[in-house]
Amino acid sequence: MKIFRPEFFGGVLYDSQTLRFRLVQELNEEPDVVLPPPSKVIRKDILSAPVRAYFELTRRCNLACKHCFVSSSPKAPIGESTSNLIRIIDDLADNRVIDVRFTGGELTTRPDWFEVLKHAKNRGLQISVNTNGIYLNLKDVMAKLTDLKVNQVTISIDGAEINHDFMRGKGSFRKAITSLIALSKIGIPVRTNTVLTRRNAKDVPQILETVHPYVLEANFFHMRPVGRGVNQNHLSLSYEEHYHSAKETLALRKKYPKLSIMHFEQSYRERSVSKKDTSKLDDNFSHGNTTINIDCFGGVWPNGYNTYQDNRQLLGNLVTERLSDIWNFSEKLDGLRAWYKAIFSRCQRCPEYLSQCPGLSPEMRIAEINQNVNNNFCINTDEPVPKLYGNFVK
Ligand SMILES: C[S@@+](CC[C@H](N)C(=O)[O-])C[C@H]1O[C@@H](n2cnc3c(N)ncnc32)[C@H](O)[C@@H]1O
Numbered sequence: 440m441k442i443f444r445p446e447f448f449g450g451v452l453y454d455s456q457t458l459r460f461r462l463v464q465e466l467n468e469e470p471d472v473v474l475p476p477p478s479k480v481i482r483k484d485i486l487s488a489p490v491r492a493y494f495e496l497t498r499r500c501n502l503a504c505k506h507c508f509v510s511s512s513p514k515a516p517i518g519e520s521t522s523n524l525i526r527i528i529d530d531l532a533d534n535r536v537i538d539v540r541f542t543g544g545e546l547t548t549r550p551d552w553f554e555v556l557k558h559a560k561n562r563g564l565q566i567s568v569n570t571n572g573i574y575l576n577l578k579d580v581m582a583k584l585t586d587l588k589v590n591q592v593t594i595s596i597d598g599a600e601i602n603h604d605f606m607r608g609k610g611s612f613r614k615a616i617t618s619l620i621a622l623s624k625i626g627i628p629v630r631t632n633t634v635l636t637r638r639n640a641k642d643v644p645q646i647l648e649t650v651h652p653y654v655l656e657a658n659f660f661h662m663r664p665v666g667r668g669v670n671q672n673h674l675s676l677s678y679e680e681h682y683h684s685a686k687e688t689l690a691l692r693k694k695y696p697k698l699s700i701m702h703f704e705q706s707y708r709e710r711s712v713s714k715k716d717t718s719k720l721d722d723n724f725s726h727g728n729t730t731i732n733i734d735c736f737g738g739v740w741p742n743g744y745n746t747y748q749d750n751r752q753l754l755g756n757l758v759t760e761r762l763s764d765i766w767n768f769s770e771k772l773d774g775l776r777a778w779y780k781a782i783f784s785r786c787q788r789c790p791e792y793l794s795q796c797p798g799l800s801p802e803m804r805i806a807e808i809n810q811n812v813n814n815n816f817c818i819n820t821d822e823p824v825p826k827l828y829g830n831f832v833k
């Protein structure tokens with residue numbers, strides 16, 4: 440299904456099958472759904488609202504993975520009340536946000552997860568789910584996901600069995616694969632996420648061979664030194680290792696032509712917004728330009744990793760504030776948008792950007808500044824990195 444959301448320059452054209460979107464000045468195809476135009480044009484340098492919200496429903500999890508950037512565990516906080524989560528979803532829908540990616544923690548550990556997602560569905564939002572695939576009652580979760588008609592479920596597969604279980608706990612690989620097969624059997628589009636490390640990077644061919652009959656997309660990306668990930672930094676890929684991993688992984692596209700295989704920076708280039716058709720919008724970086732992150736207490740952030748890196752990046756709270764106020768009037772968000780733009784322009788001037796460089800991530804830069812962790816990936820040492828904390832973060 441194609442969904443069109445009008446904007447002052449044209450609009451956002453969203454494909455509910457691929458979950459990808461483009462900003463377009465003119466429509467060359469007939470959309471299935473046209474959302475209402477913005478009630479008033481407040482600014483002409485940003486979209487009227489995010490296209491996508493990443494919504495962490497809970498920090499609690501039935502696992503406690505070694506690398507978890509959220510530091511989730513069975514003891515982590517559950518998050519806001521059902522009624523507050525529902526209010527936030529209403530705010531997103533009222534602002535014409537198109538899709539919500541629900542994540543956690545493990546959202547299926549919240550007794551009300553189905554009720555919250557059902558509300559989102561009833562409000563016309565496109566919904567997808569990030570999950571570890573470990574369920575007390577597989578049948579019950581499958582029935583609920585079928586009822587919800589979720590657009591996509593992403594299951595984490597962090598290596599071949601031995602390496603997945605090393606990171607995620609004994610027995611978790613088998614359970615995740617069982618869930619993945621069950622989802623595919625009931626016709627739900629499945630994607631896998633793999634966090635690459637020195638232990639599991641060689642497992643990519645084996646992962647693809649195992650999952651390819653059941654999934655539409657396999658996504659590989661590097662481990663961020665955030666949350667418990669900081670303790671696993673010794674397993675972080677070096678620039679060369681990442682480069683080779685990207686080359687080898689993308690070469691496997693030939694072997695699995697029906698599978699969409701994404702390696703971190705390719706996802707940025709191929710999945711996100713195409714700038715070709717748009718005017719002068721600052722949409723190079725999705726964070727705070729086309730997407731927003733919400734934590735399980737309603738906190739709004741420009742990026743999900745920042746939530747666990749630096750609380751100075753908290754933009755507001757949707758339990759007490761409205762999304763449109765934060766989106767349009769937050770000076771902090773404008774400062775971060777400008778910073779992302781500066782990082783992006785620096786990368787565009789770097790010859791490495793067009794090879795396999797994953798250096799262009801704000802969270803890696805913040806890890807360098809705040810956590811004193813090396814960013815292995817940015818080898819463009821000739822050009823100074825734009826300063827983060829200028830005058831916009833108090
Ligand atoms: C925090 S989890 C929440 C969803 C679910 N519990 C799961 O594990 O899939 C969301 C995604 O972040 C990934 N992740 C966890 N720690 C990470 C880290 N340090 N760096 C990058 N990604 C990480 C997980 O593997 C998963 O794909």
Ligand code: SF4
Nearest residue numbers: 500504507511544571
């Ligand atoms: S990565 Fe996912 S499954 Fe693992 S502890 Fe974190 S939230 Fe739980």
